Amino acid sequence: MEKVKLGIIGFGTIGFQHAKALTSGKVPNCTLVAIADIDEKKRESARNLYGESLAVFSTAEELIASTLVEAIHICVPHYLHPVYGIAGLKNGKHIMVEKPAGVYTKQVQELNEEARKHPELVFGVMFNQRTNPLYQKVRELVTSGELGEITRTNWIITNWFRAQSYYDQSPWRATWKGEGGGVLLNQNPHNLDLFQWICGMPSRIRSQVYYGKHRDIEVEDDVYAIFEYPNGATGCYITTIADAPGTNRLEICGDRGKIVVENDSIVFHRLRESCSAFNARFIGGIGQPECWKIEIPTKGTYTSHCGILQNFCDAILHGTSLMVPGEEGIKGLALSNAIHLSSWQEGNWVSLPIDADLYYDLLQHKIRNSKK
Amino acid sequence: MEKVKLGIIGFGTIGFQHAKALTSGKVPNCTLVAIADIDEKKRESARNLYGESLAVFSTAEELIASTLVEAIHICVPHYLHPVYGIAGLKNGKHIMVEKPAGVYTKQVQELNEEARKHPELVFGVMFNQRTNPLYQKVRELVTSGELGEITRTNWIITNWFRAQSYYDQSPWRATWKGEGGGVLLNQNPHNLDLFQWICGMPSRIRSQVYYGKHRDIEVEDDVYAIFEYPNGATGCYITTIADAPGTNRLEICGDRGKIVVENDSIVFHRLRESCSAFNARFIGGIGQPECWKIEIPTKGTYTSHCGILQNFCDAILHGTSLMVPGEEGIKGLALSNAIHLSSWQEGNWVSLPIDADLYYDLLQHKIRNSKK
Numbered sequence: 001m002e003k004v005k006l007g008i009i010g011f012g013t014i015g016f017q018h019a020k021a022l023t024s025g026k027v028p029n030c031t032l033v034a035i036a037d038i039d040e041k042k043r044e045s046a047r048n049l050y051g052e053s054l055a056v057f058s059t060a061e062e063l064i065a066s067t068l069v070e071a072i073h074i075c076v077p078h079y080l081h082p083v084y085g086i087a088g089l090k091n092g093k094h095i096m097v098e099k100p101a102g103v104y105t106k107q108v109q110e111l112n113e114e115a116r117k118h119p120e121l122v123f124g125v126m127f128n129q130r131t132n133p134l135y136q137k138v139r140e141l142v143t144s145g146e147l148g149e150i151t152r153t154n155w156i157i158t159n160w161f162r163a164q165s166y167y168d169q170s171p172w173r174a175t176w177k178g179e180g181g182g183v184l185l186n187q188n189p190h191n192l193d194l195f196q197w198i199c200g201m202p203s204r205i206r207s208q209v210y211y212g213k214h215r216d217i218e219v220e221d222d223v224y225a226i227f228e229y230p231n232g233a234t235g236c237y238i239t240t241i242a243d244a245p246g247t248n249r250l251e252i253c254g255d256r257g258k259i260v261v262e263n264d265s266i267v268f269h270r271l272r273e274s275c276s277a278f279n280a281r282f283i284g285g286i287g288q289p290e291c292w293k294i295e296i297p298t299k300g301t302y303t304s305h306c307g308i309l310q311n312f313c314d315a316i317l318h319g320t321s322l323m324v325p326g327e328e329g330i331k332g333l334a335l336s337n338a339i340h341l342s343s344w345q346e347g348n349w350v351s352l353p354i355d356a357d358l359y360y361d362l363l364q365h366k367i368r369n370s371k372k
Numbered sequence: 373m374e375k376v377k378l379g380i381i382g383f384g385t386i387g388f389q390h391a392k393a394l395t396s397g398k399v400p401n402c403t404l405v406a407i408a409d410i411d412e413k414k415r416e417s418a419r420n421l422y423g424e425s426l427a428v429f430s431t432a433e434e435l436i437a438s439t440l441v442e443a444i445h446i447c448v449p450h451y452l453h454p455v456y457g458i459a460g461l462k463n464g465k466h467i468m469v470e471k472p473a474g475v476y477t478k479q480v481q482e483l484n485e486e487a488r489k490h491p492e493l494v495f496g497v498m499f500n501q502r503t504n505p506l507y508q509k510v511r512e513l514v515t516s517g518e519l520g521e522i523t524r525t526n527w528i529i530t531n532w533f534r535a536q537s538y539y540d541q542s543p544w545r546a547t548w549k550g551e552g553g554g555v556l557l558n559q560n561p562h563n564l565d566l567f568q569w570i571c572g573m574p575s576r577i578r579s580q581v582y583y584g585k586h587r588d589i590e591v592e593d594d595v596y597a598i599f600e601y602p603n604g605a606t607g608c609y610i611t612t613i614a615d616a617p618g619t620n621r622l623e624i625c626g627d628r629g630k631i632v633v634e635n636d637s638i639v640f641h642r643l644r645e646s647c648s649a650f651n652a653r654f655i656g657g658i659g660q661p662e663c664w665k666i667e668i669p670t671k672g673t674y675t676s677h678c679g680i681l682q683n684f685c686d687a688i689l690h691g692t693s694l695m696v697p698g699e700e701g702i703k704g705l706a707l708s709n710a711i712h713l714s715s716w717q718e719g720n721w722v723s724l725p726i727d728a729d730l731y732y733d734l735l736q737h738k739i740r741n742s743k744k
Contacts, residue, residue: 161660163651244660279535288533288616
């Protein structure tokens with residue numbers, strides 16, 4: 001079988017996981033040929049694990065320049081995702097970027113622009129949760145029109161508990177300079193991507209964000225956001241790292257009923273008659289359309305990281321469509337940036353697309369004023 | 373059995389229901405002796421139903437002045453609740469006020485002040501949902517300390533669907549002048565009372581409120597509110613009349629876990645070790661306290677309106693403590709007023725207690741500018 005020769009930049013937690021999967025043959029159309037890390041201990045660890053079978057570089061630049069690799073998986077801290085993404089594309093490499101695509105949209109716009117200059121190169125982003133049959137099915141119910149036009153969204157995604165010790169592991173964690181954000185940027189990218197993938201992008205957002213409320217960190221750890229969508233629908237997004245046990249409950253209301261995703265199952269409360277049609281014809285004061293409670297089956301396997309990498313390599317080898325085109329990485333990030341931007345402007349409405357320059361400037365201000 | 377002689381002011385939907393229950397003997401310690409209504413048709417209907425057995429008055433004032441009645445149940449439109457409450461107290465009558473206690477807190481403060489002048493008179497408010505064993509049990513779990521200190525509250529209470537025809541029934545419905553509010557004032561008083569009864573009063577509120585978004589009305593029909601409590605806990609309250617089927621899901625997080633009330637059942641996700649203790653000792657990055665999923669039993673009967681009236685009469689006859697002292701009616705109303713006040717001030721934070729005069733002035737402004 002033809003295989004893509006892949007290099008991983010960053011042999012930290014996630015880089016290690018991907019390397020392990022690849023060297024175990026879990027992605028049949030991909031072969032790991034190189035690793036780069038600036039930390040000698042991590043390089044040593046890579047050499048001990050894989051010996052002569054792969055090249056180990058001490059800088060990202062060397063790996064990017066190497067003719068050994070056709071494709072690069074970027075597993076370094078968030079700020080560097082677009083930096084190495086752009087460098088890789090300029091060096092003719094296919095690019096897979098870990099989530100989030102970057103820290104601020106201005107930076108990711110530049111990555112997307114570079115990608116547009118290289119239509120011959122494949123550019124993906126690691127939103128592995130899009131391979132979850134649960135969310136694929138919810139999206140299918142929405143896009144097929146079964147739910148009718150969306151009227152309200154509500155995601156309580158508070159099951160990201162992190163103790164103080166998590167933040168104390170590394171000095172760059174949960175700092176403006178090191179990570180550029182907290183729960184929205186580190187834990188939530190998957191949820192924010194799925195939210196927009198299923199329900200679409202809102203037209204504006206307002207928020208109430210708490211910074212260092214529950215943990216000794218300077219970034220956000222508790223978030224309430226209200227969304228307004230182009231069609232007039234509204235929504236609410238709640239997240240934190242402080243709730244144990246947290247909740248993961250996505251509710252989407254539409255003209256034909258309500259979908260609730262919780263405990264790994266989908267319940268569709270389906271109206272026999274649409275809400276709008278009922279409202280238009282009903283003459284009786286209090287009453288509502290007949291509603292059926294339906295347990296929705298899902299099918300397929302949650303292939304996760306390996307599924308995304310397999311698809312990425314299929315795109316390189318055979319021109320297969322990407323499950324998550326890299327250009328889409330900016331969408332969830334824009335939600336995250338907009339939530340902060342509203343909070344930094346007293347919770348007022350922020351329209352999307354956001355003012356990317358303003359966000360960049362305010363973030364730099366946070367970095368300059370950091371006490372961490 | 374000794375019985376309280378009760379008069380009902382207002383023989384509309386709810387007055388009729390109470391009269392029916394009382395004349396069917398469902399409140400053994402209470403006898404209905406009089407009804408007042410300004411509408412001759414309703415008086416006629418009362419005469420036809422009950423004949424000579426009770427006095428029928430054409431004004432509230434006559435009933436209030438009548439020596440036939442010891443206690444008065446006020447079942448007229450919201451604005452008049454405090455008006456007749458005060459008049460009744462001044463005439464030496466015990467008072468039961470339908471929910472809400474009034475439309476704005478300034479008016480209800482006056483009612484409460486009048487009640488304080490008459491400690492010999494019993495003053496109750498019809499928050500019948502406080503007799504629901506479900507909410508009694510949740511409150512007991514919170515107040516007994518089982519949940520630990522509250523950290524987050526979240527009530528999605530969107531199961532108040534009303535079609536346009538509901539609002540078209542009467543010209544006073546859903547107008548600033550006629551009702552003084554929409555979903556918060558007509559449908560939500562029970563929820564707002566239970567919310568504060570169980571979780572306590574917040575110290576400040578900010579909101580996003582939509583007026584006439586879903587129906588041809590001038591008042592609110594879609595509400596998002598964020599609460600902050602004195603101990604630093606936060607919360608979210610979402611309500612509407614537009615969702616079918618709506619949701620009624622109350623989630624309360626505390627240092628010892630999470631309570632979820634939905635589908636008439638209580639699930640307590642109980643931590644073996646408190647969240648704060650775990651956070652202080654845990655050294656491992658990602659991990660959380662052991663959690664037990666517990667189905668909480670409830671006991672007792674949901675006695676509802678009859679239970680509240682029975683208790684009211686017991687208080688009159690035997691000095692029994694009230695389940696819902698009238699003075700507490702102002703609390704849920706203050707939440708409702710604060711949510712509007714924030715919305716009228718661009719969604720900024722509004723501290724509690726609210727500025728009652730400001731609210732009154734802004735409400736008068738709404739009434740003057742009404743196009744209904």
